[in-house]
Amino acid sequence: MVNTSVTLCGLQLDNPIIPASGTFGYGAEFAELYDINILGTFSFKGTTKEPRFGNPTPRIAECREGMLNSVGLQNPGVDEVCDTILPRMKKYFNKPVMANIGGFSIDEYVYCCEKASQAENVGLVELNISCPNVHGGGMSFGTSPESAARVTEAVRRICKKPLFVKLSPNVTDIAAIARACEDAGADGVSLINTLMGMRIDIRRRTPVLANKKGGFSGAAVFPVALRMVYDVYEAVKIPVIGMGGVTTVDDVIEMMMAGARAVEIGSANLTDPFVCKKIIEALPGRMEELGITSLADIVGAAH
Numbered sequence: 001m002v003n004t005s006v007t008l009c010g011l012q013l014d015n016p017i018i019p020a021s022g023t024f025g026y027g028a029e030f031a032e033l034y035d036i037n038i039l040g041t042f043s044f045k046g047t048t049k050e051p052r053f054g055n056p057t058p059r060i061a062e063c064r065e066g067m068l069n070s071v072g073l074q075n076p077g078v079d080e081v082c083d084t085i086l087p088r089m090k091k092y093f094n095k096p097v098m099a100n101i102g103g104f105s106i107d108e109y110v111y112c113c114e115k116a117s118q119a120e121n122v123g124l125v126e127l128n129i130s131c132p133n134v135h136g137g138g139m140s141f142g143t144s145p146e147s148a149a150r151v152t153e154a155v156r157r158i159c160k161k162p163l164f165v166k167l168s169p170n171v172t173d174i175a176a177i178a179r180a181c182e183d184a185g186a187d188g189v190s191l192i193n194t195l196m197g198m199r200i201d202i203r204r205r206t207p208v209l210a211n212k213k214g215g216f217s218g219a220a221v222f223p224v225a226l227r228m229v230y231d232v233y234e235a236v237k238i239p240v241i242g243m244g245g246v247t248t249v250d251d252v253i254e255m256m257m258a259g260a261r262a263v264e265i266g267s268a269n270l271t272d273p274f275v276c277k278k279i280i281e282a283l284p285g286r287m288e289e290l291g292i293t294s295l296a297d298i299v300g301a302a303h
């Protein structure tokens with residue numbers, strides 16, 4: 001009997017599989033397809049203080065082995081999430097959820113993280129300082145060690161649950177930013193968010209996305225994400241959650257050997273809504289084939 005459980009800052013997950021923010025909503029639609037209580041947990045849609053409609057359309061572009069999005073943090077606002085959606089979520093998800101929080105100022109991050117982290121069914125907070133699709137917030141906090149540290153420190157003071165900071169790959173040295181977050185009090189880091197990219201419609205001679213540029217994700221980014229998880233694992237002592245292009249059970253195992261204690265799965269949910277279920281079901285058999293008795297033992301095994 002193999003052991004798929006992992007622990008993140010004292011929170012035990014039945015397995016390391018976590019649908020990534022922005023690809024799973026608040027879970028309700030997926031709960032109609034399968035029992036989502038089989039997941040380790042999931043990270044809900046990036047939530048801000050005010051409700052947001054998001055960016056103009058088109059805001060999705062298909063690419064070879066991936067996709068671009070410029071959604072722009074569409075969400076119903078933290079008050080609606082905490083007062084209505086989280087209580088309702090208890091009916092279809094009985095585990096602690098990960099609250100992904102976006103923002104445009106340190107005050108906004110503080111407000112949202114304080115409120116969300118007080119919710120009974122929030123087990124972890126994921127501070128999104130890496131959204132590439134908004135101006136004056138998001139990624140602008142996550143591209144220098146100093147600003148990443150400032151927002152982490154402010155949020156850590158008020159956050160009632162373990163705080164993971166979600167890092168941007170659109171930087172020269174992601175390890176330096178992870179270290180700054182750790183020094184500022186982060187309990188963990190998650191990486192990578194999307195890589196900035198664009199597509200052009202060659203008939204119209206215009207960018208495909210209304211916002212011109214967007215975040216690239218999907219299978220094509222996996223080796224980049226893996227390398228960054230590997231580098232960050234060596235740079236910090238806090239737990240690392242790995243994500244970026246994960247689509248198969250072997251990708252999960254590879255991510256964990258690079259240093260991830262848990263693994264988020266993003267774009268793959270959009271092409272196959274059952275992908276997380278399939279990976280969870282495949283894990284024990286694949287572990288047996290590879291001689292792995294406990295998944296926790298392979299974290300960082302490739303170092």
Ligand code: SIN
Nearest residue numbers: 070071072073131133
């Ligand atoms: C978005 O809503 O634009 C995506 C969120 C993100 O990339 O962090």
